[in-house]
Amino acid sequence: MTRTDLLTEVVKAVAAADGVEPSAVEPLHEYIDPEVLYRLDGVENDTEWRFTFRYGTHYVTISHDSRVVVDGDFHRSERSA
Template sequence: MSCGREERVACRCPIDGEKPLSLAVVECISKADGADPETLPPLHEAIDPEALDDLFRDRTPGEVTFTYLDYEITVGSDAVISTRQLEDQPATAD
């Protein structure tokens, strides 16, 4: 895993084929954010974890991108999770 702030990429985490992909995403975000995985909001608030686990189970080519917390997460069939911290959004007046 490599973590850094260059080009706003927080982390690139290789996917261990022995653990569910959804768990790997949470672990990657916890490392990028410096937080305990147990303290993060449930992943199902952003994406269906079971569907994510099934998506690349047989290494079908492709990728999926979604937002979780303040990160844009891209998971690819290349067995890497890339996270990018989103830019702060300016507050809007009502």
């Protein structure tokens, strides 16, 4: 898994919520420092956690099990399959 996996999944999930291609959504770094997501992706423990942030008009939640939820709707990805 690369450092960009979680970032890519967030962009794909927001694009799916908007019904557009990932290239059509606003750059993620305009809403959150990518380093925050890199660090979350590297957390390895048994503690349950959730992190929510605003991305454009959406609220994105990432959980300890790598689930990406946009506006309350789970978006299936390769990571969560």
